[in-house]
Amino acid sequence: MPQKLSGRKNKGAIAERERMEEALRESEKNFRSIIETSPDWIWAIDTLGRHTYCNPAIKKILGYNPEEMIGRDALQFMHDEDRLMVKKMLPDFISRKTGWSGLVLRWKHKDGSYRYLESYSAPILDAAGKISGFRGTDRDITERKRAEEELRKSELRFKALIENAFEGVTIIDSSGTVKYESPGLKNILGYNSQETLGIGAFEHVHPDDMAKVQESLGRSIANPDETTQLVVRIQHKDGGWHWVECVGRNLLGDANINGIVINYRDITERKKAEEERQRLEQQLYQAQKLESLGVLAGGIAHDFNNLLSGIFGFIEMANAESKDSTVSGYLGTALNTIDRARSLTRQLLTFAKGGAPVRNIGSLAPLIRETAQFALSGSNVCCRFDFPENLLLCNFDQNQISLVIDNIVINAQQAMPMGGTIRISAANVHLKANTLAMLPAGSYVKISIADTGIGIPREVLPRIFDPFFTTKQKGSGLGLSTCYSIIRRHEGWIDVESEPGRGSTFHLYLPASDESLAAAPPEQTAVHRGSGRILVMDDDETVRGAFRKILLTFGYSVIGTGDGKETLKVLTEETKAGRPFAAMILDLTIPGGMGGRETITEIRKLDSRLSVFVTSGYAEDPVMANPGKFGFTDSIRKPFRLEELALLLNRHLPVSP
DSSP states (O other), rough: HHHHHHHHHHHHOOOOOOOHHHHHHHHHHHHHHHHHHHHSSEEEEESSSBEEEETTHHHHHHHHHHHHHHSSSSGBBBBHHHHHHHHHHHHHHHTOOOEEEEEEEEOOOSSSOEEEEEEEEEEEEESSEEEEEEEEEEOOHHHHOOOOOOHHHHHHHHHHHHHHHHEEEEEEEETTTTEEEEEHHHHOOOOHHHHHHHHHHTTTTTTGGGGHHHHHHHHHHOOOOOOEEEEEEEETSOOOOOEEEEEEETTOOOOOOEEEEEEEOOOOOHHOOOOHHHHHHHHHHHHHHHHHHHHHHHHHHHHHHHHHHHHHHHHHHHHHHOOHHHHHHHHHHHHHHHHEEEEHHHHHHHSSSOOOOOOOOEHHHHHHHHHHHHHHSSSSSEEEEEOOOOOOOEEEHHHHHHHHHHHHHHHHTTTTTTOOOEEEEEEEEEEEEEEEEEOOSEEEEEEEEEEEOOOOOOOGGGGSSSSOOOSSSTOOHHHHHHHHHHHHHHTOEEEEEETTTTTTEEEEEEEBBOOOOOOOOOOOOOOOOOEEEEEEEOHHHHHHHHHHHHHHTOHHHHEEEHHHHHHHHEEEEEEEETTSEEEEEESSHHHHHHHHOHHHHHHHHHHHSSSSEESSSSOSSTTTOOOGTTTTEEEEEESHHHHHHHHHHHHHHHHOO
């Protein structure tokens, strides 16, 4: 019985051992399957660094079959720098009986390239506890390292761009406190980043811009996907104000940045250029507007002057014939009144297109001094002059420039009701092209008239040269617009600087002349006596009648015509008949008919020496300022006094005894 029990026990033990061996074989099979199919390189080395095992993953990772690695020194496959590092580290690992974790090494692939492997290992100990080698796993992290390297390079490039950009970059938190500022901000505001870190980003913003900055910050916080953009004034470290364009982006949720990123760009020069462009556009618009209104004003003045011509002539003749002192007094008063009306129409014409100046070469200094002192006589305002001895000569109309100085000086005096000083200076300047709107390069005389009065409000400043615009209760609104027109007729420019409470300065630019002073003409008498016939061409019967009466008193007989065609017909007939004319007086403009400019061309074909005078109440054409260039002998403006016509005839026609 005992033998049977013993046999059964042996058989049971054998079966159990076989079962355990089978389980072990199955476990080893599974383990080997895991090792051999692992995507990571699983390896073993001895203490000399020679490979004792490599799984098949080595083929995919480094291009070698496992048998090519067995028995070979692992160090020979490493990058030179990493091989030296491992040689130094390996004795320490052996002595401490420890492995390594997360060690990144560069291994040479069979194709000659390098792969980054992240290594983990543990020591192999024998039964006596002595280290006999290491086993471990390496994972190919080449792509990750490349991505990390690209990211690092990208970060370096980004940092280089930010750190070396001329523009500024700031990162602020939700409260507006500065967390980062790039060096470029110093180019814009003059501050180092150390001076601004930890302070409020808007500390130097102009008070007038603070509200829109706060509103923009709130909008950026509330709308993370929205980019905000605004232009503000920020104070430079030197105290000046710079225009800065700011573009902000909310990155408060970004773990790397966690803030609002603001890009700064200094646009101060661009703003100045825009303001200058707007100023030039305003000046151009001003000139175009005045020219358009000038056509209307000139037409009115032309018709009015024709009326005054007749009135002047008949009243002067009535006054000459009158033997009644009372009547003569009334007529004299009427003449003075009409003379003031003539001054008004001439001012209107000067503003209008027809105010061509009659110029002479001379120095502006005496005229300016005399006009300003006369304008201020009896007032509580004095004048200080600063004129260089070498002030260049100009070619100008004395009456018109005197009117400009008078207008500006009186305005300055009225701007200082408590008294003060007006400073008038002149200087020679040479302007480069595009320095001032619509002025060509060249030499100019610059006149500056400065007061310390109440100044001109900013909203009024753009309109001061507008015709009929005035802030005075009794002003006509023609003063400064007339000044503008006179200066433009002289190919010059007028501009103004003003600040409320600090006064105004008007700047006048007149082209300098390289001509010499002309000799003064001899004084002439205002009485004329002649003989012969004079033809008067004018479309207005009243004007022709006035001419006829005046010329009769001078001793002439008169033939009147209405236009150029009639004039040429009469001239041809009278010439053939042997009845010459002593002179002709032609109206420059004949509405709907042949005027003086066209007529003189035909007259000169018939007679080149006949004295022919041009007259107009609307001297738009340069003929009035330079009659000789167009074939005329001289010119006389309507309305004219009897003595002015006498002086004209004295200059060109024989005087009878």
